[in-house]
Amino acid sequence: MDRLLYLALGTAFGFVLYRSGASDYDTVQRMFLLQDFQLWGVIGTAVAITAPGLRLLRRHGLSASGAALKITPKPRNPGNWLGGAIFGVGWSITGMCPGPIFVNLGAGRLHALAALAGALLGAALLAALYPRLAPVLGLPVSKG
Amino acid sequence: MGESSGFWPWWQGGTAIAVITLLLLWLGNQRLGLSTGLENLCALVLRTPHLQRAEVAGSARWRLPFLGGLVLGGALAALASAGGLTPNLATPLLDARFAFAPAEKFAWMFAGGLLIGFGTRLSNGCTSGHGIFGLSNFECGSLEATLAFLAAGMLTTFLVYGTGSS
Numbered sequence: 001m002d003r004l005l006y007l008a009l010g011t012a013f014g015f016v017l018y019r020s021g022a023s024d025y026d027t028v029q030r031m032f033l034l035q036d037f038q039l040w041g042v043i044g045t046a047v048a049i050t051a052p053g054l055r056l057l058r059r060h061g062l063s064a065s066g067a068a069l070k071i072t073p074k075p076r077n078p079g080n081w082l083g084g085a086i087f088g089v090g091w092s093i094t095g096m097c098p099g100p101i102f103v104n105l106g107a108g109r110l111h112a113l114a115a116l117a118g119a120l121l122g123a124a125l126l127a128a129l130y131p132r133l134a135p136v137l138g139l140p141v142s143k144g
Numbered sequence: 145m146g147e148s149s150g151f152w153p154w155w156q157g158g159t160a161i162a163v164i165t166l167l168l169l170w171l172g173n174q175r176l177g178l179s180t181g182l183e184n185l186c187a188l189v190l191r192t193p194h195l196q197r198a199e200v201a202g203s204a205r206w207r208l209p210f211l212g213g214l215v216l217g218g219a220l221a222a223l224a225s226a227g228g229l230t231p232n233l234a235t236p237l238l239d240a241r242f243a244f245a246p247a248e249k250f251a252w253m254f255a256g257g258l259l260i261g262f263g264t265r266l267s268n269g270c271t272s273g274h275g276i277f278g279l280s281n282f283e284c285g286s287l288e289a290t291l292a293f294l295a296a297g298m299l300t301t302f303l304v305y306g307t308g309s310s
Contacts, residue, residue, distance in 0.1 A: 009210060020161070021151040032298045041154025090258070
């Protein structure tokens, strides 16, 4: 039942990303070139509405099932901006951030397969190097 | 900056993203974030200790179906579009810039993907987890990550296309 909910939310999200232009290579490049307001507007609107929504939900304090709402902030460390900068180069090269890689797979854009293969290998590489990077960059110890 | 054609107006897309983000939190008690999904997928076949951490193991239950939904949503959106769901390699700006053969385009995309996988996991988030949820939650690390990936993306695109392209 649970899984159906997440499948449905993911389907809606994928549909919206496609229809917003977030999975379109040219639209992403035009965002970065400051030639097209579309994706700046999409991200800006999403934040402008999610922020007060989060505040309301946090004040309410409960999820729909009545459980305590859990919103765990991400740890802050130099990996945030360093990794972000590396990711930004990849986003520009492929025209895809992680969500749109999956959206484009479904939409028949075959080059998304190559981006996914690279992204999985990149994530695996980071995981393998993590024990060595963590002390240098002050990343949290991974707890099982 | 001109108007894009064929897509929803930006305010409509942004509103829909916010609604889904809030529904995921309210109905599922989950924080939106997609790049951990790369680790959820890796953990299906790899035993690397970092991939066994609670954050990854505990989120596969919701994130894997969500990722499956992204694929399905992309297929439905393509089916509903003018071009339909046709397998293709179309990236018009890139094709005009480099005229890559298919193998070259795959290599380009693979290289970019490597940076996406490594970078998002070092950053501990991507456009969704940092850019949308983290910023909305006023997290400093997310602001730093978002500024970094937007700046790096702009710089890279300017290097690839120059300032004079259409």
